Amino acid sequence: MKSSMPLFPKDSFLVNNYVLTGTEGTLVWDTLLDPRAISEQSTAYTHQPVTAVYSHADWDHCLGTDGFQFTEVIAHKDAFERFSTDLPLEIRKVGRKQAPEWITLRPVPPTITFTCKMKLEFGSFHIELISLGGHTSDSIVGIVPDFKLLLAGDALETIPVVNDAASVKGWLQALEKLSQRSDFEQILPGHGNPTDRALLYQNIDYLSKLSKGDSFEIEDKGPFYRKTHRDNLQRMRNFHEQNNQ
Numbered sequence: 727m728k729s730s731m732p733l734f735p736k737d738s739f740l741v742n743n744y745v746l747t748g749t750e751g752t753l754v755w756d757t758l759l760d761p762r763a764i765s766e767q768s769t770a771y772t773h774q775p776v777t778a779v780y781s782h783a784d785w786d787h788c789l790g791t792d793g794f795q796f797t798e799v800i801a802h803k804d805a806f807e808r809f810s811t812d813l814p815l816e817i818r819k820v821g822r823k824q825a826p827e828w829i830t831l832r833p834v835p836p837t838i839t840f841t842c843k844m845k846l847e848f849g850s851f852h853i854e855l856i857s858l859g860g861h862t863s864d865s866i867v868g869i870v871p872d873f874k875l876l877l878a879g880d881a882l883e884t885i886p887v888v889n890d891a892a893s894v895k896g897w898l899q900a901l902e903k904l905s906q907r908s909d910f911e912q913i914l915p916g917h918g919n920p921t922d923r924a925l926l927y928q929n930i931d932y933l934s935k936l937s938k939g940d941s942f943e944i945e946d947k948g949p950f951y952r953k954t955h956r957d958n959l960q961r962m963r964n965f966h967e968q969n970n971q
């Protein structure tokens with residue numbers, strides 16, 4: 727089950743979360759950004775235990791957790807650290823501008839963390855969580871071979887959002903490794919519609935062009951991704967200039 731909500735009121739840019747129900751538990755992949763949304767959604771959490779997984783600790787993926795008492799909240803080790811470092815700062819910064827009610831939010835840090843890989847069982851399916859890095863150091867993806875799914879968070883996106891140009895090489899390598907696996911077909915991204923492996927190949931192609939540091943044009947994907955592409959190019963240019971001095 728996929729649910730989406732806008733990042734800001736009346737915003738057309740949406741974030742997704744996904745609920746997968748197994749015979750021995752419920753998996754909630756990301757928690758949107760409002761506890762009320764998760765509280766409403768929780769009627770669909772039919773099988774105990776109910777486990778939340780954060781694809782990463784960016785505010786738009788993890789602020790709804792307080793709307794339900796999850797059995798466990800699982801994320802990468804770096805995500806746990808972000809709950810006491812950049813996440814509170816980001817919430818204050820974005821909240822001041824866009825969403826004053828965030829003052830009352832109580833972000834729920836992960837209760838279990840991992841660094842490389844972790845497997846979770848839900849009876850009729852299991853998920854393999856894999857550290858991927860790239861977009862953020864705590865970015866993970868989840869492969870559900872039983873349903874041939876890849877839960878991608880922001881590791882795959884219409885246009886990948888590069889926060890740190892130094893991470894692009896490793897990100898590209900991790901995606902190339904992922905592309906060698908044949909146990910998923912459908913891709914469920916953190917933003918945008920569920921899609922197929924084409925998104926993975928497009929992201930590999932994009933990041934490999936970007937890593938060369940030259941400017942290149944992309945097909946128009948709307949204002950958010952126009953800006954993302956401009957920012958990515960600028961970050962990469964700065965990175966190459968610094969490293970060629």
Ligand SMILES: [Zn+2]
Nearest residue numbers: 784786880916
């Ligand atoms: Zn995001």
